[in-house]
Amino acid sequence: MSGKPRLTYLNGRGRMESIRWLLAAAGVEFEEVFLQTKEQYDKLIKDGLLLFQQVPLVEIDGMKMVQTRAILSYIAGKYNLYGKDLKERALIDMYVEGISDLMQMILMFPFSPPDAKEKNLDSIKEKATNRYFPVFEKVLKQHGQDFLVGNKFSWADVQLIEAILAVEEKIPAVLSGFPQLQAFKTKMSNMPTIKKFLQPGSPRKPPPDDHYVETVMKVFKR
Amino acid sequence: MAGKPKLHYTKGRGKMESIRWLLAAAGVEFEEEFIETKEDLEKLRSDGVLLFQQVPMVEIDGMRMVQTRAILCYIAAKYNLYGKDLKERAWIDMYVEGTTDLMGMIMYFPFQPADTKEKNLALIIERATTRYFPVYEKALKDHGQDYLVGNKLSWADIHLLEAILMAEECKPDILSAFPLLQAFKGRISNIPTIKKFLQPGSQRKPPTDEKFVAVVKKIFNI
Numbered sequence: 001m002s003g004k005p006r007l008t009y010l011n012g013r014g015r016m017e018s019i020r021w022l023l024a025a026a027g028v029e030f031e032e033v034f035l036q037t038k039e040q041y042d043k044l045i046k047d048g049l050l051l052f053q054q055v056p057l058v059e060i061d062g063m064k065m066v067q068t069r070a071i072l073s074y075i076a077g078k079y080n081l082y083g084k085d086l087k088e089r090a091l092i093d094m095y096v097e098g099i100s101d102l103m104q105m106i107l108m109f110p111f112s113p114p115d116a117k118e119k120n121l122d123s124i125k126e127k128a129t130n131r132y133f134p135v136f137e138k139v140l141k142q143h144g145q146d147f148l149v150g151n152k153f154s155w156a157d158v159q160l161i162e163a164i165l166a167v168e169e170k171i172p173a174v175l176s177g178f179p180q181l182q183a184f185k186t187k188m189s190n191m192p193t194i195k196k197f198l199q200p201g202s203p204r205k206p207p208p209d210d211h212y213v214e215t216v217m218k219v220f221k222r
Numbered sequence: 223m224a225g226k227p228k229l230h231y232t233k234g235r236g237k238m239e240s241i242r243w244l245l246a247a248a249g250v251e252f253e254e255e256f257i258e259t260k261e262d263l264e265k266l267r268s269d270g271v272l273l274f275q276q277v278p279m280v281e282i283d284g285m286r287m288v289q290t291r292a293i294l295c296y297i298a299a300k301y302n303l304y305g306k307d308l309k310e311r312a313w314i315d316m317y318v319e320g321t322t323d324l325m326g327m328i329m330y331f332p333f334q335p336a337d338t339k340e341k342n343l344a345l346i347i348e349r350a351t352t353r354y355f356p357v358y359e360k361a362l363k364d365h366g367q368d369y370l371v372g373n374k375l376s377w378a379d380i381h382l383l384e385a386i387l388m389a390e391e392c393k394p395d396i397l398s399a400f401p402l403l404q405a406f407k408g409r410i411s412n413i414p415t416i417k418k419f420l421q422p423g424s425q426r427k428p429p430t431d432e433k434f435v436a437v438v439k440k441i442f443n444i
Contacts, residue, residue: 052353063309066316068319070319073311089299093292093296094273094289098274132274
């Protein structure tokens with residue numbers, strides 16, 4: 001037992017990617033087990049390792065944690081990325097939840113039927129540029145600090161940089177109206193732990209492709 | 223300005239109901255302002271009081287909090303319903319995410335097309351009885367205590383009772399195979415603050431009927 005957290009998921013982004021980002025940003029090394037077949041997944045369930053029969057699963061500090069948000073909250077709390085008090089935590093939670101809603105659209109996108117893809121892409125662009133990015137642009141402008149909450153690096157910053165890069169993959173010029181976010185993106189990308197995660201060979205997973213979609217359908221088929 | 227928390231939402235359960243439950247269980251009195259028309263929602267948006275243009279919104283402790291989970295986490299922590307340390311919080315989070323998934327299915331049920339209702343109801347019942355309730359039944363059985371986490375009332379217990387009652391509205395005998403959950407239901411329902419919330423005349427909202435579905439669709443343009 002190495003003591004490092006162990007992540008069990010598919011060999012792709014999905015719901016585990018935010019967890020990889022947060023651990024990496026916190027400078028925490030982790031191991032990964034990749035699900036490639038339905039049999040592997042069924043075995044995990046049969047062995048009683050998945051509380052609600054679902055992944056992500058993260059084995060950490062003697063717990064077999066499931067539920068993405070629970071896992072992220074635990075990591076954020078443990079590695080001091082959750083603000084200094086209840087009110088800072090409230091802000092971090094609000095920001096993270098908003099960004100999660102945007103990330104959810106991106107998560108589901110590869111699984112949309114071909115005739116809905118264009119509409120869904122437009123929806124992602126619209127929500128990013130009209131609902132979510134303006135909020136964070138304004139927050140950064142108003143306090144003039146480098147980080148979203150409490151003048152200190154937090155889970156909210158990690159979630160935001162992840163989201164910015166994910167949206168940019170689909171809509172390259174999406175930050176064109178957001179100078180603060182452009183500066184934020186540069187600053188966050190240059191933080192040592194994040195810079196390392198953004199380099200080839202890191203545990204960061206590539207954007208979902210057709211093969212990933214096929215694997216998802218295969219492993220989780222009921 | 224101490225003031226009571228003020229809740230902004232429609233006059234129905236939706237995503238605000240878990241917040242009403244938690245405040246009530248914590249013995250916190252709150253006010254409500256109901257969105258009854260599309261114009262009411264538009265006004266909140268144009269007044270700039272909804273961070274991501276969405277409700278629920280709860281005015282509490284000088285903040286205009288949005289995002290259901292952020293609001294619930296804040297209330298839970300403030301009123302000591304979030305465990306005594308990081309690990310208890312992790313368990314509470316995991317349990318709450320499970321009941322959130324179950325209640326989410328029940329919440330969306332009235333909004334689904336008529337020809338899918340029978341199938342969706344069957345899925346709700348299947349998930350409740352094979353994925354979710356067994357977990358909580360086992361948790362109670364394994365430690366033999368009255369509450370899910372840390373031998374103390376927490377957000378997880380309140381959320382589970384809410385989920386049980388909602389599931390029973392779908393199928394009255396849904397707890398028939400879960401004796402410990404039946405006992406749990408009786409115990410938690412008798413906690414004075416919760417007992418009061420379960421009585422007629424409280425701020426608890428009724429199940430969503432077809433008429434209310436039409437109102438909601440109109441307000442949110444869906």
